[in-house]
Structure formats: structure tokens, C-alpha cells
Amino acid sequence: MVFPAILPKVAARWLFTFYRAARKLRRHAFQLYYRNTATAKPPSTSAVSQQQQAAAAFKTVAAIPDAAGRTVVCDMHGALLRSTALFPYFMLVACEGGSLLRAILLLCAFPLVWALGEQRRGGAGAGAGVRVMAFVTFAGLTPRDVDLVARAVLPKHYMEQLNALVYGSLWLPARRKVAVTSAPRVMSEWFLKEYMAADAVVGLELQHVTVGRRRYFTGLLSGPATGPELMRQKALREALGAEDDPVADVGIISHSSLLDQLFVPYCKEVYVVSRESTENDKLPRDKYPKPLIFHDGRLAFLPTPAAMLAFFLFLPLGVILSVIRINIGIVLPYKINFAVAAVFGVRFRASGLRAPPAPADDGDQQQRRGVLYVCTHRTLVDPIMLSTALQKPVPALTYSLSRLSELIAPIRTVRLMRDRARDAETMSRLLKQGDLAVCPEGTTCREPYLLRFSPLFAELADDMEPVALDAQVTTLYGTTASGHKWLDPVAFFANPVPSYRVEFLGAVPREWTRAGGRTGVEVANWVQRRLGEALGFECTGLTRRDKYMMLAGNDGAVAK
Numbered sequence: 001m002v003f004p005a006i007l008p009k010v011a012a013r014w015l016f017t018f019y020r021a022a023r024k025l026r027r028h029a030f031q032l033y034y035r036n037t038a039t040a041k042p043p044s045t046s047a048v049s050q051q052q053q054a055a056a057a058f059k060t061v062a063a064i065p066d067a068a069g070r071t072v073v074c075d076m077h078g079a080l081l082r083s084t085a086l087f088p089y090f091m092l093v094a095c096e097g098g099s100l101l102r103a104i105l106l107l108c109a110f111p112l113v114w115a116l117g118e119q120r121r122g123g124a125g126a127g128a129g130v131r132v133m134a135f136v137t138f139a140g141l142t143p144r145d146v147d148l149v150a151r152a153v154l155p156k157h158y159m160e161q162l163n164a165l166v167y168g169s170l171w172l173p174a175r176r177k178v179a180v181t182s183a184p185r186v187m188s189e190w191f192l193k194e195y196m197a198a199d200a201v202v203g204l205e206l207q208h209v210t211v212g213r214r215r216y217f218t219g220l221l222s223g224p225a226t227g228p229e230l231m232r233q234k235a236l237r238e239a240l241g242a243e244d245d246p247v248a249d250v251g252i253i254s255h256s257s258l259l260d261q262l263f264v265p266y267c268k269e270v271y272v273v274s275r276e277s278t279e280n281d282k283l284p285r286d287k288y289p290k291p292l293i294f295h296d297g298r299l300a301f302l303p304t305p306a307a308m309l310a311f312f313l314f315l316p317l318g319v320i321l322s323v324i325r326i327n328i329g330i331v332l333p334y335k336i337n338f339a340v341a342a343v344f345g346v347r348f349r350a351s352g353l354r355a356p357p358a359p360a361d362d363g364d365q366q367q368r369r370g371v372l373y374v375c376t377h378r379t380l381v382d383p384i385m386l387s388t389a390l391q392k393p394v395p396a397l398t399y400s401l402s403r404l405s406e407l408i409a410p411i412r413t414v415r416l417m418r419d420r421a422r423d424a425e426t427m428s429r430l431l432k433q434g435d436l437a438v439c440p441e442g443t444t445c446r447e448p449y450l451l452r453f454s455p456l457f458a459e460l461a462d463d464m465e466p467v468a469l470d471a472q473v474t475t476l477y478g479t480t481a482s483g484h485k486w487l488d489p490v491a492f493f494a495n496p497v498p499s500y501r502v503e504f505l506g507a508v509p510r511e512w513t514r515a516g517g518r519t520g521v522e523v524a525n526w527v528q529r530r531l532g533e534a535l536g537f538e539c540t541g542l543t544r545r546d547k548y549m550m551l552a553g554n555d556g557a558v559a560k
Contacts, residue, residue, distance in 0.1 A: 065170065065271060070249035071240070072174035073263045076181040076188060078254025079273045080171065080196075081161040082282065086118045086183050089154060090133040091303040093187060096296075097141055097149040103303075104312065106136045110305045130204070131221060134184060138206055139219030144553075146186050146217070148482055152296035152551040155191045159292050160302070162283040166273060170252055171196070178202065178239050178248065180232075180263055184221075195289045200239035202232050202262070236263055293449045293542065296481045296551045298491060300473050311475060318475070318494035321345065325493040329384055330410045334391045347499035350389035354504065370435040371507075372461040374527050376450060376535065377439035378471040379478040380405055380488050381500075386437050386467060387411050389502040395430055396437040399544075402486035420456065427460050437467075440524065442544040444479040448537045450528055451544070458523035462513040466527050468503040468534040481551035505534055 078084035087110065095103035109132055116129040138146070171177060178200045179192045185203030192198035205222040208215050222231060240247045251267030264270055285292070301307055321344060328341050338348050373394065375382050383396030387410075395412040406413050414430060416423045430436045440453040457464070471478065471492070478492025492498055510516045512526045532539045548554055 065250055065269065066173075067170040067250050068173040069175045071176040071178070071247065072170055072250045072252065073178045073180060073236075073240075073248045073267055074166065074171060074252040075254050075263075076179050076192070077183070079166055079252045080163060080179065081158065082163045083161055084118075084254050085304065086130065087113065087133065087305060088303050089157065089183060089187060090137045091308060092153055092157065092297065092299065093141075093146060093149050094137045095299060095303065096153045097145040098137070102136070103308070106133065107305065107308050107312065109133070109136050130182065134204070134206065134221060135219035137219070138184070138217040141217050143186075143208070143215055143217070147190070148551075148553070149297070150187055150190045152294070152482065154187060155195060156292060156295040156297075157302055158188065158191050159195065159283075159288055162288075163273065164281040164283040164287065166252060166281075167283055167289075168287070170250065174250075178236070178263075180236070197289070200235075202235045202239055205231060232262055236266060240266060291449070291538075293445065293447055293540065294481075294547050294550050295446065296483070298476050298480065298483065300475055300477050314475075314496065315494075318496070319490070322490050322493040326408060326489060329388075330408060334388055334393075338388050345497050346493070347497060348385070348388065348502075349500070350502040350504075352504035352506070353389060354506065369431045369461065369463060370433065372431060372457060372464045373435065373437045373467050374453075374457060374464055374531075375437055375439050375467045376469050376531050376537075377441045377444045378446075378469055379444060379492050381471075381478070381492060382439060382469050383411055383413075383437045384409065385469060385500045385502055389504075390435075394435050394437045397427065397430075397439075399442055400485070402488075404486040405489060408489070424456060424460060427457070431461055440527075443547055445547070446477060446479065448535070449542075450532050450535075450537050450539045451547070452541050453524040453528045455520035455524040458518075458527070459514060459520040462508075462510070462515045464508045464513070464527070466505040466508065466531050466534075468501075468505060468531050470501045470535055472499045472501075481548055482553075503534055505530060 074080050077086060091103060091106055094106045113129040113132050116132065117127050118129045118133075177196070177198045179188070179196070179198045179202070181188050181192075181201065181203040183203060184206050185201055186206065188203065189201045192201050207218045207220045207222050209218055210216075248263070248267040249269065251263055251270040253264070253270060253272055299311075301311075303311070325341060325344055325346055328337050328344070332340055338346075341348065373386060375386060380401065383394065386396075387394045393411045395414060398406075398413050398415055399418070401409075401413060401415065414426060416426065427436065427438070438457050440455075440457050441451040442454060443451065445451055473492065473495045474497065475495045476491040478488050478495075478498075480488060480491075508523070508527065512518055512523060514520065514523065518526075528539050531537070
């Protein structure tokens with residue numbers, strides 16, 4: 001009888017101990033490197049000895065430094081980001097901006113990069129490993145290729161690696177923010193200025209050559225062996241606005257380097273981010289500087305060397321599985337294709353399906369129109385998954401489907417011309433013939449957000465049923481904005497275990513239709529909210545044009 005009474009006290013004691021340990025760890029997430037009280041000079045031959053003396057004064061501070069209203073200089077890799085690795089971001093540029101062949105070459109060069117070191121002493125210098133990765137990654141690429149990757153691909157991976165403690169306690173409240181990166185500046189400048197509100201970005205510069213009217217990167221860093229460091233010192237002095245005095249109030253560096261840091265002599269106080277902080281403090285999605293709604297690229301994972309090796313080893317099998325899975329949907333009847341697909345690793349779950357209404361007895365059966373299934377848009381196979389759940393083919397309206405996707409589709413597809421009058425006539429004609437599937441967002445969205453619903457569907461039908469569809473992948477995204485759209489279904493089914501969820505939400509109540517006195521916009525907004533609640537997604541007012549302007553640099557218009 002004594003043990004049950006003591007057990008809650010012991011549990012409470014342990015919880016209190018863990019709480020105190022967590023608070024202590026958070027207080028000591030930053031450690032003082034040194035305080036620069038004397039007038040510092042630009043780095044010279046004696047700068048290393050100055051930094052070594054500063055490292056000898058290393059000690060722990062009792063609390064996180066206050067950066068409110070101050071100038072902060074932050075090391076991007078290992079401080080602002082939780083990881084010090086540079087290879088994954090070079091790989092993203094090589095794979096998404098270049099090709100799979102270039103990505104394979106970069107992976108083959110990794111042993112040399114590892115032997116030379118990704119960074120010189122893990123710090124801000126341009127080591128031989130960085131030069132090797134820069135050459136393999138950028139040689140022959142155009143600035144436009146790199147710019148599209150920097151705008152559409154890299155921000156997602158940067159955002160997922162943000163250090164919550166550094167961002168929330170030092171970066172966000174700072175008056176002036178300067179970021180220093182050990183990679184070429186073109187890779188991170190757009191993200192740091194657009195998402196992180198950085199005032200200046202200091203990084204390595206790449207050489208380029210002009211051939212005809214086009215420019216190409218050579219893959220070489222600007223300047224001779226010591227040129228990149230000298231150029232970045234000059235850029236940092238210009239960013240801080242002074243030549244001699246240390247005008248930056250706080251400097252944040254990575255735990256992986258205490259000596260070889262570009263900006264140490266220019267900061268009054270320098271702090272080292274502890275290893276525990278970089279490993280554990282992941283920034284939650286709801287705390288992101290800006291909502292991450294749109295991103296492009298095929299890779300759905302951070303391409304570390306081990307992950308890319310596993311990816312290339314699995315890719316041949318993935319292509320074979322993709323061909324088999326696509327043929328299952330084309331050849332086999334609906335009653336058994338989902339069961340056979342499950343054998344080959346496709347996860348499919350349908351819920352909420354109700355029996356169709358009984359036919360009318362008033363002789364108006366010929367006048368009855370079909371049901372309009374209003375679907376969320378995650379991949380190009382949304383209508384096929386809808387037909388699989390219904391066990392019958394349902395024609396689908398499409399916007400910009402490739403010819404290959406139209407040929408292999410096991411259902412009828414009808415292209416919309418983005419002419420409101422002609423599209424309305426087409427939808428009305430198809431509804432008279434039977435059921436119809438439409439995705440009013442007009443384009444896919446990978447993240448948990450819904451784009452604005454076009455109200456055209458609500459103006460043409462009163463018998464509607466919202467259908468919440470969601471797709472999950474682990475290796476390759478089945479959508480693209482600037483890549484080869486004909487590969488979208490192949491890429492989706494090449495995942496080891498692609499999964500789909502289809503949930504029928506019931507007919508739209510009559511009071512929320514045009515017959516109930518609502519406008520088309522009101523009906524579209526109601527359906528969007530209903531689908532967002534079912535999926536746990538956030539509704540937005542963004543459109544197809546917004547997506548393509550950001551990811552591809554065009555308005556997404558389909559060429560006639």
C-alpha cells in the first residue's frame with residue numbers, strides 16, 4: 001500500500017529534474033568565445049594569433065545574449081542552420097539545376113571532398129573540398145538555372161534546418177542582420193534576404209564566362225588561392241559599414257570551428273552555438289519566417305551522401321516498380337487493381353463513400369445531371385484515385401496535362417482552354433453525360449495549404465460532393481513546375497511506398513449552392529474551407545499564376 005503512494009512523488013521528482021536540466025541546457029546553448037574590447041584591425045598575418053589568444057579566454061555565459069536592437073553577424077552553416085554540412089545543398093543544385101549525371105559525378109567526388117574537408121577547419125574559409133564541389137556542381141550551368149534552384153528548391157531545405165534558438169533569440173530581434181556563408185553566395189542569398197530579412201549576405205563568388213549572348217558559370221571561385229577570403233573580407237567590411245572598428249555587436253559562429261572565422265575580428269562579442277542546440281532545436285512550421293507554400297524539385301529528402309547513395313541504388317528498381325504500378329491501373333479492373341497495387345507497395349485508403357441516391361420516379365431521370373466531384377489537387381493521378389475509390393471511371397477536367405499522361409490515363413481526360421465561356425459549355429455538356437471530377441485549384445500544391453478555388457464549378461452544378469485527397473511520398477515528388485511534366489506519374493509511382501488518402505465528405509447542402517441563393521464565390525469558398533478542415537490544411541488566396549511566377553518565372557499559361 002505504501003508503493004502506490006510514493007510512486008507519484010518519485011515521478012514528479014524526475015519530471016522536475018528533467019525540467020531543470022532542460023532549462024540549464026537552453027541557458028548554455030551559447031558560449032562566449034571572446035569579448036573584443038580593443039580596436040580590431042582587418043585580418044592580417046597576426047590575426048590567427050589574435051584569435052588563438054581569444055580562444056584561450058573561452059568560457060560559458062549564464063544566459064542567452066540579448067540581440068534586440070543590435071547588429072548581428074551569423075555563420076549560416078552550423079549556427080543559423082543546425083547542420084554544418086555543405087554537400088547536400090551542392091547536391092540539390094547539381095541534381096535539380098543540372099542533371100542526374102551531374103549528381104552522380106558529385107557523389108563520386110564525395111570521397112575526395114571528405115578527404116580534403118568540406119570547409120577549411122570547419123570555418124568560413126574556402127577549402128579545397130568546397131572548390132571541388134563548386135566546380136562539379138556549377139561548371140556549365142547558367143545563372144538562370146541556379147537562380148531557379150535558389151528560389152524554388154533550396155528554401156524548403158534551408159527552412160527545415162533552421163536552428164530555433166539562434167533564429168528566435170538572436171536573429172529575429174536584431175536590428176541589422178549579416179549572414180556569412182561558406183558556400184557560393186548565389187545559393188543562399190535569395191533565401192536569406194527574402195525569407196530571413198538579411199540586410200547583407202557575404203559568401204564566395206563564382207566566375208562566369210560569356211558565350212554568345214549567354215553566360216555560364218565556370219565552376220571556379222573568383223580570385224587566386226587566397227582571393228575568395230580577401231574578397232569576402234572586403235564584402236564584410238562594406239556590409240558592416242566600417243573599415244577598422246568592430247561595428248558588429250554580436251557574432252554567432254558554429255561549434256565546429258573556434259579559430260578559422262572570417263568575422264571574429266569585426267565583432268565586439270562572439271558566441272559559439274553548442275552542439276546540443278544545433279541537433280535538437282528544430283524550428284516548428286508555425287514559427288517559420290514566412291509560410292512555405294510553394295517549392296519545386298524532384299527530391300523529397302535532404303540529399304546527404306548516404307541518402308543519395310541509397311537513392312541511386314534504388315532508382316533502377318523504382319523505375320521498374322513505376323512501370324508495373326502504372327500498368328496495373330491501366331490493365332486491371334477497378335475491383336482488383338487496388339489490391340494488386342497494394343502487393344507492389346502502393347498504400348490506398350478510401351473513406352466516407354456513400355451509396356448513390358435512388359433514381360427518381362417522376363419521369364425526369366433523363367434530365368438528371370451527374371455529380372460533380374470537387375477534389376483537392378496533390379498530383380496528376382488524383383482523378384484516377386477517385387475512380388478507384390468509386391469503382392468506376394469518372395472523366396476528369398485537366399489544365400496542362402502532357403500528351404504521355406493523357407495517353408496512359410485509364411480514364412477520359414478533357415482539357416480546359418482557360419476561356420471562361422468555352423470551359424463552362426464543356427463542363428455543362430459533360431455533366432449532362434454523367435459524373436465529372438474537377439480540381440478547382442488549377443494546379444498542385446505539395447504543402448498543407450489549399451489554393452484559391454475558381455468559382456466556375458459552383459456556377460454550373462448544384463449536385464456537388466467535396467472529396468479530400470492527399471498524397472505522401474518519401475523519395476520523389478510527383479509534381480513539377482519547371483521540369484518535365486511527362487515524368488510526373490512515373491516519379492510518383494517510383495517511390496518505395498507511395499500512399500494516397502481519399503475521403504468523401506458528402507453532398508454540399510442545398511443552402512450552400514446556387515439553388516440556395518449563394519453566389520459562386522461563396523460556394524467555392526465554403527467548399528475550400530470544408531476540404532481544408534477535413535485535411536487539416538490552411539486555405540489561401542494564392543492562385544496558379546502565383547505559383548508559376550515564383551517557381552518557373554512565367555504565368556503557367558499552356559502553349560496552344
